[in-house]
C-alpha cells in the first residue's frame with residue numbers, strides 16, 4: 260500500500276495512487292450507474308433554459324437550501340452572553356449539528372447541551388429530560404445562565420418550555436432564582452436568523468419583563484447572526500470607542516469563538532455581562548445591524564420606549580456611512596475625523612482598482628441582510644450583482660433589493676430571488692453566466708460545476724481557515740472585502756495566462 264509511517268499522504272494524493280484508483284473503479288460495478296454518456300447528456304440538459312423553467316416551477320422540494328434551522332441561531336446568540344450554556348430541548352443529533360457547524364467555521368470548541376429526547380419522550384413528552392438535563396447542566400458545567408431552545412421534535416409534540424422550566428425549578432434542578440431564559444424555536448418555520456431573533460427576545464424578556472425603563476442615553480447594538488462576528492464585533496467596538504459612545508453589544512460572541520491557546524481551556528469566554536444585559540433596558544435606543552435577525556427583538560425594545568433602527572449588514576462605503584450616521588443620530592455623538600480619513604482611504608483603494616472592478620458581474624447568495632449589504636458594495640465598485648439569492652429571503656426582501664438595484668445604473672438587469680435554493684442558483688449560473696460567485700463553502704460545488712470562481716464571504720466557511728478573525732464591516736472591513744474580490748480576479752487572470760507565448764503575451768508582473 261502507498262501509505263507508510265515514513266511518508267504519510269493526505270487523502271487527496273493518497274486516493275490517486277493506483278491501488279485506490281483501481282478500487283474506486285471497481286466500486287462502480289455495484290452502483291448500477293447508467294452509461295457515462297447518458298449521465299453527461301442529462302447533466303448538460305440540467306444546465307439548459309428548458310430545465311431552468313422546470314426547476315423554477317418546483318414548489319414542494321428544496322435542494323441545498325442556503326439556510327439552517329432556527330435552533331442554530333438560538334445557540335449562536337446565546338453564546339454571546341456571559342457564562343451561558345445553550346440547552347436545546349430535543350434530539351441529540353440536532354445539537355451535534357449546531358456544535359459541529361460552529362466549530363468547523365470558527366475552529367473553536369462550541370459548547371451546547373441537549374435534553375436528548377428519544378422515542379419515549381416523543382410519546383410521553385420531554386418533561387423528565389428537562390428536569391434531569393437542567394440539573395446535570397447546572398452541576399457539570401457551572402454556567403451563570405442556561406438558555407433553552409427547542410428542536411423540531413419538542414415542537415411537534417408541543418412541549419411547553421415555560422411550564423417545564425417552572426417544574427424543573429420546583430424539583431430543584433436549578434435554584435429558583437437561577438436564570439433560565441427560553442425561546443420556542445420550531446425548525447420547520449423560518450431559519451437560523453429567526454431563531455436568533457426568538458432567543459435574543461427570550462433572553463431580554465427574562466431580564467426586562469416588568470421593569471420600568473429609565474433612559475440613560477446609552478445605545479444597545481445587536482450584531483445579528485454573523486460568521487465574521489469575531490473580527491466584526493471587535494471592529495464595531497473600536498469604532499464605538501472612537502466615537503465615545505456608551506454602548507452595550509447584545510450578544511457579543513467575539514471572545515467565545517476566539518479563545519487563546521495558553522494552556523487553559525475556557526468553556527466560557529467574554530460575552531455580554533449579565534448585569535449589562537439587565538441594564539440594557541435603560542438604553543435610549545437599540546440599533547440592529549441586521550434587520551432580518553431582529554424584528555421581534557426590536558419591537559420588544561420599542562415597547563420600553565427605546566428608539567429603534569435596523570440596517571443591512573454594514574459592508575462598504577454606503578453601508579458604513581449608514582452605520583456611523585445611525586450611531587450619531589441615536590446618540591448625538593459626531594463622527595470623528597479619524598473615521599472620515601478611513602472612509603477616504605477605502606474610496607481611494609476602490610478608485611485605484613476601478614479598471615479591474617468595473618462591469619464585473621456577480622451572483623451572491625446568503626442571509627438576506629448579507630446579500631443586501633454585499634450587493635450594495637458591488638454596485639459601489641461598478642459591478643453588477645446579477646443574481647441575488649436568499650433562501651430565507653421574503654417578498655419584502657425582494658422589494659428592498661429591487662429598490663437597491665433601481666438606485667444604481669449598474670443595477671439594471673439584476674434580480675433578487677427570495678425563497679430559492681442553491682439548485683436554483685445552479686440554473687441561474689448555467690443559463691446566465693457571471694464573472695464571480697459570492698457565498699459560503701457550499702458554493703465550491705457550484706464553482707466546479709459551472710466554472711464560476713467562488714469568493715467565500717458568508718457563513719459557513721469550513722474549507723478555508725481564519726477568515727472570521729478579520730472584519731468585513733466598517734471602512735477597514737470594506738478594504739478587506741475589496742482585496743478579497745481583487746485577489747480572486749487577479750488569481751483567475753493569472754490562471755488564464757499561464758502558457759508563455761500562447762495565453763501570456765507580455766511580462767505581466769504588474770496589474
Ligand code: SF4
Pocket residue numbers: 328329330352353356409410411412446447
Ligand atoms: S431541522 Fe429539525 S431535525 Fe433537523 S437539525 Fe433542525 S431541529 Fe433538528
